[in-house]
Structures are given as C-alpha cells and as structure tokens.
Amino acid sequence: MTLQNDLLLRVARGEKVERPPVWLMRQAGRFLSEYREVRAKAGSFKNLIAHPEMAAEVTIQPVDLIGVDAAIIFSDILVLPEAIGLNYEMIEKKGPFFPETVRTLSDLDRLHPIEDASNLDDTLEAIRIVKRELNGRVPLIGFAGAPWTIFCYMTEGQGSKTFSVARSRLYQDPEFSHTLMSMITESTIHYLKQQIAAGADIIQVFDSWAGVLGRDLYEVYAIPYLEQICDAITDVPVIVFSKGAFHSIDLIGQLDCQVIGLDWLIEPQAVPMLAPGKAFQGNLDPAALYADFELIEAQTLHMLDQFPPGRHIANLGHGIYPDLPREAVQLFVNTVKNFTYGPYELQEEDDLYQEGGLQFGEA
Amino acid sequence: MTLQNDLLLRVARGEKVERPPVWLMRQAGRFLSEYREVRAKAGSFKNLIAHPEMAAEVTIQPVDLIGVDAAIIFSDILVLPEAIGLNYEMIEKKGPFFPETVRTLSDLDRLHPIEDASNLDDTLEAIRIVKRELNGRVPLIGFAGAPWTIFCYMTEGQGSKTFSVARSRLYQDPEFSHTLMSMITESTIHYLKQQIAAGADIIQVFDSWAGVLGRDLYEVYAIPYLEQICDAITDVPVIVFSKGAFHSIDLIGQLDCQVIGLDWLIEPQAVPMLAPGKAFQGNLDPAALYADFELIEAQTLHMLDQFPPGRHIANLGHGIYPDLPREAVQLFVNTVKNFTYGPYELQEEDDLYQEGGLQFGEA
Numbered sequence: 001m002t003l004q005n006d007l008l009l010r011v012a013r014g015e016k017v018e019r020p021p022v023w024l025m026r027q028a029g030r031f032l033s034e035y036r037e038v039r040a041k042a043g044s045f046k047n048l049i050a051h052p053e054m055a056a057e058v059t060i061q062p063v064d065l066i067g068v069d070a071a072i073i074f075s076d077i078l079v080l081p082e083a084i085g086l087n088y089e090m091i092e093k094k095g096p097f098f099p100e101t102v103r104t105l106s107d108l109d110r111l112h113p114i115e116d117a118s119n120l121d122d123t124l125e126a127i128r129i130v131k132r133e134l135n136g137r138v139p140l141i142g143f144a145g146a147p148w149t150i151f152c153y154m155t156e157g158q159g160s161k162t163f164s165v166a167r168s169r170l171y172q173d174p175e176f177s178h179t180l181m182s183m184i185t186e187s188t189i190h191y192l193k194q195q196i197a198a199g200a201d202i203i204q205v206f207d208s209w210a211g212v213l214g215r216d217l218y219e220v221y222a223i224p225y226l227e228q229i230c231d232a233i234t235d236v237p238v239i240v241f242s243k244g245a246f247h248s249i250d251l252i253g254q255l256d257c258q259v260i261g262l263d264w265l266i267e268p269q270a271v272p273m274l275a276p277g278k279a280f281q282g283n284l285d286p287a288a289l290y291a292d293f294e295l296i297e298a299q300t301l302h303m304l305d306q307f308p309p310g311r312h313i314a315n316l317g318h319g320i321y322p323d324l325p326r327e328a329v330q331l332f333v334n335t336v337k338n339f340t341y342g343p344y345e346l347q348e349e350d351d352l353y354q355e356g357g358l359q360f361g362e363a
Numbered sequence: 364m365t366l367q368n369d370l371l372l373r374v375a376r377g378e379k380v381e382r383p384p385v386w387l388m389r390q391a392g393r394f395l396s397e398y399r400e401v402r403a404k405a406g407s408f409k410n411l412i413a414h415p416e417m418a419a420e421v422t423i424q425p426v427d428l429i430g431v432d433a434a435i436i437f438s439d440i441l442v443l444p445e446a447i448g449l450n451y452e453m454i455e456k457k458g459p460f461f462p463e464t465v466r467t468l469s470d471l472d473r474l475h476p477i478e479d480a481s482n483l484d485d486t487l488e489a490i491r492i493v494k495r496e497l498n499g500r501v502p503l504i505g506f507a508g509a510p511w512t513i514f515c516y517m518t519e520g521q522g523s524k525t526f527s528v529a530r531s532r533l534y535q536d537p538e539f540s541h542t543l544m545s546m547i548t549e550s551t552i553h554y555l556k557q558q559i560a561a562g563a564d565i566i567q568v569f570d571s572w573a574g575v576l577g578r579d580l581y582e583v584y585a586i587p588y589l590e591q592i593c594d595a596i597t598d599v600p601v602i603v604f605s606k607g608a609f610h611s612i613d614l615i616g617q618l619d620c621q622v623i624g625l626d627w628l629i630e631p632q633a634v635p636m637l638a639p640g641k642a643f644q645g646n647l648d649p650a651a652l653y654a655d656f657e658l659i660e661a662q663t664l665h666m667l668d669q670f671p672p673g674r675h676i677a678n679l680g681h682g683i684y685p686d687l688p689r690e691a692v693q694l695f696v697n698t699v700k701n702f703t704y705g706p707y708e709l710q711e712e713d714d715l716y717q718e719g720g721l722q723f724g725e726a
Contacts, residue, residue: 161524164684167650171658214628214648246609247628265577265610285577287530295534321527 001136003201008070008139011279011313012202012237012258016346020304020312021069022336023141024329025241026319027062028074031326034061045090049075050122056129063138066326066333070139070202071130073195075123077145077206081154083117084187085110088153101157103169105176114187124198131199142200144192146207146242147184147225148218154180163212170221177221185225189232196235204239204261205229211244218248223255230256239281243318250274264317268306280307283317289328296328300335309344364499366564371433371502374642374676375565375600375621379709383667383675384432385699386504387692388604389682390425391437394689397424408453412438413485419492426501429689429696433502433565434493436558438486440508440569444517446480447550448473451516464520466532468539477550487561494562505563507555509570509605510547510588511581517543526575533584540584548588552595559598567602567624568592574607581611586618593619602644606681613637627680631669643670646680652691659691663698672707 003009007021029035035058042048049055055074062068078088078096088098102108114120130140152166153159160166170177192203205226210218222242230238240252241261252260253275260275262268262282271280288299304314314336320329366372370384392398398421405411412418418437425431441451441459451461465471477483493503508516515529516522523529533540555566568589573581585605593601603615604624615623616638623638625631625645634643651662667677677699683692 159524161522162650162681162684164650167648168653171651171654211628215630217648244628247630265574265607267578267610285530285580287525287527288534290531291534318525321525 003136003139005069005138008141008313009201009237011311012239014258014277014279014311014346016310016344017341019339019341020307020314020336022314022333023068023070023072024062024066024316024320024333025072027066027068027072027329028058029320030322031320031324031329032061032065033326034058034065045076049079049126050119052122052125052129055123055126056133059126059130059140060133063134066330067337068138068333069337070141071134072141072143072204073123073127073130073200075126075143077143077150077208078153079119079123080114080144080184080188080191081150083114083120083191084183085112086154095159096153098153098157102154102180103165103176104173105179108176108180108183111183114190120191120194124194127195127198127200139201140199141202141204141239142192142195142198143204143206144188144195144229146205146210146222146240147181147188147229148213148222149207149209150184150188151177151181151221152209152212154184163209166209167212167217170217181221181225185228189229192229192233196233200236202237202239203233204241205257207240207242207245209244210242210248213245215247215251218242218245219251223248223251226252226257227255239313241281253278259313261315262317266317268303272308272311279311279313281313281315283315284332286316286318286321286324289316289320289324289332291328293328293331296331297335300332301339304336304339309341310346366499366502368432368501371504371676372564372600374674375602377621377640377642377674377709379673379707380704382702382704383670383677383699385677385696386431386433386435387425387429387679387683387696388435390429390431390435390692391421392683393685394683394687394692395424395428396689397421397428408439412442412489413482415485415488415492418486418489419496422489422493422503423496426497429693430700431501431696432700433504434497435504435506435567436486436490436493436563438489438506440506440512440571441516442482442486443477443507443547443551443554444513446477446483446554447546448475449517458522459516461516461520465517465543466528466539467536468542471539471543471546474546477553483554483557487557490558490561490563502564503562504565504567504602505555505558505561506567506569507551507558507592509568509573509585509603510544510551510592511576511585512570512572513547513551514540514544514584515572515575517547526572529572530575530580533580544584544588548591552592555592555596559596563599565600565602566596567604568620570603570605570608572607573605573611576608578610578614581605581608582614586611586614589615589620590618602676604644616641622676624678625680629680631666635671635674642674642676644676644678646678647695649679649681649684649687652679652683652687652695654691656691656694659694660698663695664702667699667702672704673709 059074155166237258239259259279264285422437518529600621602622603620622642627648
C-alpha cells in the first residue's frame with residue numbers, strides 16, 4: 001500500500017523532503033488522557049500490551065490526536081526476554097522487576113528459543129490491526145531493545161542507575177556475556193523480522209542503557225551485536241538510538257543503519273562529521289516542553305536549525321514525561337510541521353567529510 | 364603541620380611527583396567490614412554522620428587498612444540543604460527522601476541562612492578529630508555537593524534517573540532557579556570555608572547530576588555557581604567532579620580549580636587539550652574491579668598510561684560499589700603505588716595547546 005505521508009521513510013532513504021517529519025518517543029503514553037482511559041480499562045501496562053485491540057488503539061491515538069508523522073507500535077522492549085524464558089513484572093512507580101535473572105553460563109539453560117514464544121503474538125497482531133486501521137496514513141515503527149540493554153535487565157533484574165551487576169558480568173565472564181548477547185541478538189532479529197512481516201515500515205532499536213558503558217566496552221559488547229541486527233534487517237530502514245553513547249557515535253555511524261537517534265545531551269552540529277551519510281533523529285530536551293509557549297517554539301526552531309536539511313527526523317531526546325502538558329507537546333509538533341526547508345542540496349558523504357558537515361541552516 | 368605524604372597536594376599545585384597519588388570515592392564505605400561494624404553501631408547512615416568520633420573513625424579506616432594517599436571526611440552532600448532548612452531521610456535501599464521540597468520563589472521563604480545551622484557542627488568536629496588522629500600522615504579532603512546537584516534534590520525531593528522536576532524548574536522559572544542556586548552557592552562557600560578552617564587540606568565539589576543537563580543549561584545554571592565557589596576558595600586547591608558533563612569539560616577547564624574529576628565514560632587522552640594547566644582525577648570504571656586480578660592490574664596500568672605524568676590523581680570514575688571485593692580495591696591501590704614515573708617534564712599550558720596535549724606515556 002502506498003503511504004499518504006511517507007516523510008519519515010523518505011528521510012531514512014536519503015530522499016528529499018519539504019520539511020522534517022516529527023514523532024515522539026512515548027507518544028502513546030500517559031500525557032494523553034485518552035491513553036490513560038484505555039490503560040485503566042486494561043488494568044495494567046502488561047495487560048495493555050497483551051490486548052492487541054487496545055494496544056492498537058493507543059498506538060493510533062497520537063496520529064489522530066496530535067498529528068504526528070508516524071505511529072510506533074505500543075509494546076515493551078522486555079517482551080523479548082520474556083519470550084526466551086525470563087518473565088518480568090511491571091511494578092507501579094518502580095519499573096520492571098525480574099524474579100529470576102541469568103548471571104552464569106549454566107543459568108542460560110533456562111532460556112529457550114524464541115520460536116516457542118507466544119507472548120509476542122499479541123504485539124504482532126497489534127501491528128496487523130494498526131496497519132489496517134491506519135490505512136496508509138503514516139508509517140508504522142516497529143522496535144526492539146538493543147542486546148546490551150536487554151542484557152542489563154536479564155542480569156541485573158531491575159532498573160538501576162549504574163547497572164553494576166550487568167557491567168560486572170562483562171569484566172568477570174566474557175564467555176557468558178558474549179553467549180547471552182548472541183542469544184538475545186538472534187532472538188531479536190527473529191522478532192524484528194516478524195514485526196516487518198506483520199507490517200512494520202521501519203525499525204527502531206533502543207539502546208537505553210548505552211550510557212553506562214565506556215567506549216571500550218561498548219565497542220566489544222554492544223556494537224558487534226547491533227551490527228548483526230542492522231545487517232540482518234534489509235527490507236526496511238533501521239534507526240539506532242543509543243542513549244548516552246556520546247563516545248561512540250562514529251562507531252554507530254559505521255553500522256548499516258539509516259538513522260541515528262540522539263539524546264538531548266549531544267550537540268547536533270558535531271554529529272554529521274562522525275556519521276557521514278546518515279540521517280539523525282532527535283533531540284530536544286523533553287524538559288524543554290515544560291517551558292512557556294514562546295520558549296518552546298524558539299527552542300524547537302533552534303533545534304531544527306542545527307540539523308542538516310533533509311537528514312533530520314524531529315523528535316525529543318528521550319521519551320515524553322507523563323506530566324508534560326498536552327498543549328506543549330502539540331506546539332512542538334505543530335512548530336515542526338509549519339517549518340519548511342528552502343531549496344537545498346542533499347550533501348554527499350565526501351562533502352560532509354571535506355567541509356566539516358557544517359552546511360546547516362543555509363536553506 | 365607538615366604532611367608526611369603530600370603527593371595529592373603536590374599534583375594539585377602543579378609540582379612534580381614520583382608517582383600518582385591514589386584515593387577512592389566512597390573509600391569510607393560498605394566494601395570494608397570495619398566500616399560496616401561502625402555503621403551498625405551507629406544504627407543509621409545519618410547517625411554515623413552525627414557522631415563525630417565514629418565519622419572520624421570510618422574516615423581514617425581506608426588510610427590504615429588500604430593505604431590510600433588521602434582521607435575524605437565521612438559526611439553527605441545533603442547535610443547542606445538540611446543546614447538551610449530542608450530535612451531529609453535516608454531510606455535503606457532507596458536513597459534520600461525530602462518530605463518537603465522547594466519549587467517556587469515563595470517556597471524559598473522556608474529556607475534560612477546557614478549561620479543558624481547546627482547540623483554542620485558534627486562534620487566540622489569530625490574534621491578536627493581526623494586531623495588530630497591522622498597527625499600529618501596524609502591530606503584530608505573536605506567536600507560539598509555542587510549547587511546544581513543540591514538544587515536537584517531540593518526541588519525533586521529524591522533521587523531520579525532524569526531529575527525532570529528539577530530540570531522543569533530551569534525552563535519554567537529562571538528567576539526561582541537562579542535565586543535558589545545563589546542561595547545554595549552562598550551557603551556552600553560558607554560551609555567549605557568552615558571545613559578549611561577546621562583543617563581540610565583540599566576541597567572536592569561533587570556535581571553528581573551534571574549528566575542530566577545539556578551544555579546550554581550547564582553553562583547557564585551550573586558553571587557560574589561553580590565559578591563563584593572556585594573563586595571564593597583561595598586557601599586550598601579545589602577538585603571539581605562533574606559526573607556526566609562530557610560536553611562541558613572546556614567550561615570546567617576555565618574555572619579557577621586545580622583538578623578536574625573524570626568519570627569512566629570520558630577518555631582521558633582528549634581532556635588535557637580541553638583544560639590546559641589542570642590536573643585530572645579518575646577514572647577507572649569501578650566495575651572493572653569485579654574482574655580477575657590480572658585484568659584489574661592491566662586496566663589500572665592502562666589508565667595510568669593515559670594521563671600526563673605529574674598531572675594525575677588516580678581514582679575510580681565513580682564511587683566504589685559496596686559489594687566489590689576488598690582484595691580488588693587493594694590491588695588497584697597497590698598497582699598505583701608501585702607505579703613510578705620515569706624522568707618527565709611538566710607540560711606548560713601553551714605546549715599543551717600547540718602539541719595537542721598528547722605527550723603521554725613518554726616517560
């Protein structure tokens with residue numbers, strides 16, 4: 001089916017666009033009262049994922065209500081560890097908790113191949129419903145956690161500021177670490193291909209805990225597995241969002257992905273030089289949407305000016321905070337949608353290297 | 364009194380040393396069974412701070428037991444907000460909690476000048492006891508939280524991965540934000556001068572939550588207040604440790620501080636160029652101490668090689684994790700103490716600029 005609004009895919013494919021597309025991480029979320037109603041009906045976060053009709057409903061809400069240029073399937077990166085044998089609970093105001101973890105090679109016997117997983121069927125069914133109901137209005141983003149981030153939860157068992165247990169495994173037991181990382185990677189590829197078969201038009205890989213690793217470990221334990229995923233996904237574009245990986249943008253830039261997500265700590269000007277040929281996604285500080293409307297608009301325009309024309313997908317630098325005013329989120333989206341690139345040339349990779357990638361805001 | 368071991372101060376003053384000094388953030392802590400015994404006697408973390416004899420005892424333990432080149436007074440950055448009117452509780456396995464927070468200008472009426480604070484007397488008395496008992500063996504480090512980090516806790520009321528409430532204040536209410544930041548700064552200067560009068564030989568300022576701000580906000584809301592502190596402390600050297608502020612090293616480099624602390628995500632090679640004339644402290648990944656002994660030693664030596672000779676205080680890139688094996692911590696300390704610089708020239712600031720600051724490991 002031809003998409004009526006394919007801005008997002010055109011940027012990912014390196015084609016020209018008249019303005020940047022815009023969507024928001026956690027756009028199907030608590031800042032929308034309509035989401036909270038469905039979430040209340042479902043009873044719990046995990047129940048919402050387990051009911052494809054309701055998951056599809058909240059996936060489409062921000063397209064209808066806020067006018068974003070893409071939907072992202074409502075699910076959770078932690079359905080993947082559950083699909084290979086580690087169940088989790090989502091504890092209100094606390095986050096995920098895994099009653100069992102894996103920390104040694106023999107623990108890995110408890111895991112099973114993803115082929116046996118039925119919990120993923122709910123999300124795959126939700127994708128099919130969304131595709132039907134969107135009826136080509138905007139693209140649908142599928143997603144998974146990056147292997148390192150899934151490794152963090154499977155070993156640590158819960159959220160953490162430092163993930164010191166997960167990091168200890170890398171130093172203490174490289175064999176276990178690479179084995180688990182490989183198992184996660186293989187399952188993730190399988191799952192993402194199923195999402196694409198069900199209708200996902202583009203994939204985002206979330207490396208939410210990239211920022212607890214230094215470059216040395218990121219290069220050894222994260223990049224090779226991201227590379228396997230990017231190499232395996234050939235039918236649709238891939239966005240890699242490694243939150244906090246400021247030190248490894250050049251390594252991410254060498255992956256066979258089309259878009260690199262940036263958090264709000266990274267200054268966009270320096271990035272095109274490190275990752276020639278890529279498009280970028282981000283990166284307004286979500287807290288900037290707490291400001292008054294004048295400042296929100298000014299900061300959104302400032303952000304748009306910092307990215308090279310035609311190579312930018314507008315987004316926040318992290319997920320929307322649940323208590324952000326809906327009007328502020330709407331203003332962000334409208335400001336992007338009212339922005340127009342003047343005439344511009346798409347930059348060739350070599351130009352970016354030679355001229356420092358600094359042809360911004362010239363349009 | 365002349366110090367018998369003044370390695371730390373010599374590096375901070377830019378003088379030559381035969382090897383890097385070494386101490387560890389959270390060295391007075393749970394990885395030592397002797398600490399846990401005193402902590403159990405005290406009954407709670409806050410009680411331990413409130414009993415100068417016991418606080419002094421745990422402060423000196425790592426000097427006696429591990430052989431570090433400096434003591435750091437056992438206290439908490441949150442004694443400062445308490446001293447100006449916001450009490451906190453330390454909740455086991457959860458962290459600090461402030462029953463009351465300040466979020467608007469009128470809330471600031473609840474705060475009072477630090478001159479009325481008596482809770483600080485315990486830490487000042489502990490400093491006097493430590494100085495007496497150390498009897499010149501090693502220098503004593505005093506410390507405080509940086510204004511931004513204290514602001515985080517006073518507005519958010521507890522730990523957070525994003526400190527989105529604290530950040531929302533900066534965007535929503537610059538007047539409140541600058542007013543509170545000024546109040547914290549003034550109190551911090553007063554408190555640090557009292558610590559120096561009581562005997563602290565050097566000061567470390569911990570900006571533990573620098574990493575939730577981008578450069579723009581860090582420049583406006585953190586740097587000017589750090590600058591006031593650095594300008595006010597003239598009698599002893601100052602170490603500024605802004606965890607996660609990879610984007611602002613050059614701004615920190617312009618402060619009138621002598622040492623810049625680095626977390627484990629920053630690669631040491633690039634830093635001297637950004638902060639000419641400074642010494643650096645850090646930055647082994649604390650999780651590296653979970654590795655086997657051979658790897659710990661190799662990584663410690665690798666770290667030592669990455670810093671310019673004579674301008675490095677060896678430390679971890681963050682506090683010791685409580686479950687790290689004592690033998691691993693000891694090995695880290697011993698590896699540094701057995702390291703010797705060959706003959707070397709201290710680099711002039713201009714040389715660093717001109718030659719790229721890359722004269723490492725030439726000794």
